[in-house]
Amino acid sequence: MKTLSENRCFYGTQGVYTHASSATGTDMTFGLYLPPDAADGPVPLLWFLSGLTCTHENAMTKAGAQAYAAEAGIALCFPDTSPRGERVADDDAYDLGQGAGFYVDATEAPWAPHFNMWHYVGTELPALLAKHFPIDPDRQGITGHSMGGHGALTLGMGLPGRFRSVSAFAPICHPSDSDWGRKQLTAYLGADTAKWAPHDATLLMRETGLDAPLLIDTGTADQFGDLLKTEALAEAIATRRQPAQLRLQKGYDHSYFFISTFVPDHVAFHAEALWS
Amino acid sequence: MKTLSENRCFYGTQGVYTHASSATGTDMTFGLYLPPDAADGPVPLLWFLSGLTCTHENAMTKAGAQAYAAEAGIALCFPDTSPRGERVADDDAYDLGQGAGFYVDATEAPWAPHFNMWHYVGTELPALLAKHFPIDPDRQGITGHSMGGHGALTLGMGLPGRFRSVSAFAPICHPSDSDWGRKQLTAYLGADTAKWAPHDATLLMRETGLDAPLLIDTGTADQFGDLLKTEALAEAIATRRQPAQLRLQKGYDHSYFFISTFVPDHVAFHAEALWS
Numbered sequence: 001m002k003t004l005s006e007n008r009c010f011y012g013t014q015g016v017y018t019h020a021s022s023a024t025g026t027d028m029t030f031g032l033y034l035p036p037d038a039a040d041g042p043v044p045l046l047w048f049l050s051g052l053t054c055t056h057e058n059a060m061t062k063a064g065a066q067a068y069a070a071e072a073g074i075a076l077c078f079p080d081t082s083p084r085g086e087r088v089a090d091d092d093a094y095d096l097g098q099g100a101g102f103y104v105d106a107t108e109a110p111w112a113p114h115f116n117m118w119h120y121v122g123t124e125l126p127a128l129l130a131k132h133f134p135i136d137p138d139r140q141g142i143t144g145h146s147m148g149g150h151g152a153l154t155l156g157m158g159l160p161g162r163f164r165s166v167s168a169f170a171p172i173c174h175p176s177d178s179d180w181g182r183k184q185l186t187a188y189l190g191a192d193t194a195k196w197a198p199h200d201a202t203l204l205m206r207e208t209g210l211d212a213p214l215l216i217d218t219g220t221a222d223q224f225g226d227l228l229k230t231e232a233l234a235e236a237i238a239t240r241r242q243p244a245q246l247r248l249q250k251g252y253d254h255s256y257f258f259i260s261t262f263v264p265d266h267v268a269f270h271a272e273a274l275w276s
Numbered sequence: 277m278k279t280l281s282e283n284r285c286f287y288g289t290q291g292v293y294t295h296a297s298s299a300t301g302t303d304m305t306f307g308l309y310l311p312p313d314a315a316d317g318p319v320p321l322l323w324f325l326s327g328l329t330c331t332h333e334n335a336m337t338k339a340g341a342q343a344y345a346a347e348a349g350i351a352l353c354f355p356d357t358s359p360r361g362e363r364v365a366d367d368d369a370y371d372l373g374q375g376a377g378f379y380v381d382a383t384e385a386p387w388a389p390h391f392n393m394w395h396y397v398g399t400e401l402p403a404l405l406a407k408h409f410p411i412d413p414d415r416q417g418i419t420g421h422s423m424g425g426h427g428a429l430t431l432g433m434g435l436p437g438r439f440r441s442v443s444a445f446a447p448i449c450h451p452s453d454s455d456w457g458r459k460q461l462t463a464y465l466g467a468d469t470a471k472w473a474p475h476d477a478t479l480l481m482r483e484t485g486l487d488a489p490l491l492i493d494t495g496t497a498d499q500f501g502d503l504l505k506t507e508a509l510a511e512a513i514a515t516r517r518q519p520a521q522l523r524l525q526k527g528y529d530h531s532y533f534f535i536s537t538f539v540p541d542h543v544a545f546h547a548e549a550l551w552s
Contacts, residue, residue, distance in 0.1 A: 218514075220517040220519050221517075222517070230514040230517075231510075231511045231514035231515040232511070233514075234507075234510040234511055234513065234514035234522070235507045235510055235511035236507075237507075237510065238494075238506040238509075238510035238511075239507040241496040241497075241498075241501055242496070242524055243496050243524050243525065243527075244523070244524045245522075245523045245524075246510070246514070246521075246522045246523075247521045247522075248513060248514065248517060248518055248519050248521075249519065250489075250519030251519075
């Protein structure tokens, strides 16, 4: 593991690190914020999974979460959204290939060799963090935006017991019924839709639910609202009687201005679960 | 109008009054809490509509709202849930007739002469309050529980511009698709389901939505959860992108213990809208 940068930030440290990943077969870069409390011992960890076209850097620089994580004594990890590099498959579309890993382990050519973001975010990177940083692996929460919200919800339900709290900003809620999902799940996992089910938050909510508190914010003016299929997950949450808060935030769109507005609520939500 | 009782309560006054109603053709009793600020001039008004079997008294004595309304400077009105009396039609079932007005104006025999709770709560009682008490009619909010939550949602959407804020505790969300609704709407309005639509919150949400902020709390352990059809309204809210908070509260049931737990949040929610 190599340190690319470390910056003092709200009395803690915002670092950027790179390492050779066995999951993706590439070098992977991630951001990690350690709050001041980490100097005294292990702290809880909140994952922030980013959306289409993002790297590790977008949320790290634009979501404004460090201010609240510092106060709450919580570390933040910002993984990349896919493997990258010249020998890694890609597509001209912004929503497939590099920058669009969709948090699945691909089984189909040409994606299978490198596109294993489920394993990377779910197994490899947590182990790496626990080994090298003062992180308490028993206290993890997860959030994310858009495609990263999809990742947060599917990892949250797909890895029972792992996360004490799950939240999402404008998540893709039902990819198997959306143009943000069908194309990518077909490309990465093949045409057999049964293999998509573990990567569809609405289907997971209908089948298994979530064993942790849940908070979702989505803007009523989200320009991608039709692609998110919030209504399908809303129905599934209510049908299941899943403890949850679903908030439709008036006038907010899909941008980081939306995210940063509600980041304080989300960090507080996770802090309550992670410190209790 | 006759005063049945007035009690000092959180430095304000909890009154109970009765009057001859033209809407119902009966005497109607209601509770009205005036906060201490009402001594200095008109205050905003929050309606609390009650559920099946309740009178004006249940929420007035068990919801615990006066403490917060006193602090927020908001009046509370607790209407009865139906006309009552020996010459008023009734049914042996707890969920039809007296105590079960469903906030509609009945058109069918034997209910039509007296069961006009839509007109009573929507028109007659507000005018009476504005005439006799220091209430600001331009600042009204509405909430309710169960059948009363149904009333709050349907009056909220059915009288655009009337209420600055709408909330509900465990509301009946989709009565035309529930055993808490089909029987009553058939009895009061007849078998033509087109006439039910203005009294079904899910259908109203799909068609017109709400021009005010909305907060709904329902317990995940609600023993009547299957009758509420929360999932239908959840889907309709998300499909419409209606600004709203829908909270599924872990482990809470349908009781006043549930209501009183979240009454502080609801009064604060209304206070923000009513005083802004």
